[in-house]
Amino acid sequence: MEQQDFEKIFDQYKQQSTQQAQKEAGPSNPDGKEEFVAVRKNDDGDIIAFKTSSGRELDYITALNEAKAGEIAHVDVFHKYGRDIIRSEPDGIKENNLDRLPEF
Secondary structure, rough: OOOOOOOHHHHHHHHHHHHHHHHHHHHOOOOOOEEEEEEEEEOOOOEEEEEEOOOOOOEEEHHHHHHHHOOOOOOEEEEEEEEEEEEEOOOOOHHHHHHOOOOO
């Protein structure tokens, strides 16, 4: 029986999934809305502020209100732990998750 490189096969599978997710995500921002491009975290690693594509720096509450109003692209607001929380749209692309954005 031939030895297979399971790791290599799985890596190819993940790469194809990422490429497909990017295709399915469609145009990056067709409405021209602001996007979060960087985050500020506290000592516990919690996101406490956001920097937008236009350079604005928003505290968490302001960002939450703008996200709820649909003014920020590629984010969702959901209710968990008794409060509203901002998260990136689940699109299968880890690199654009809010927690992975650069810090400012």
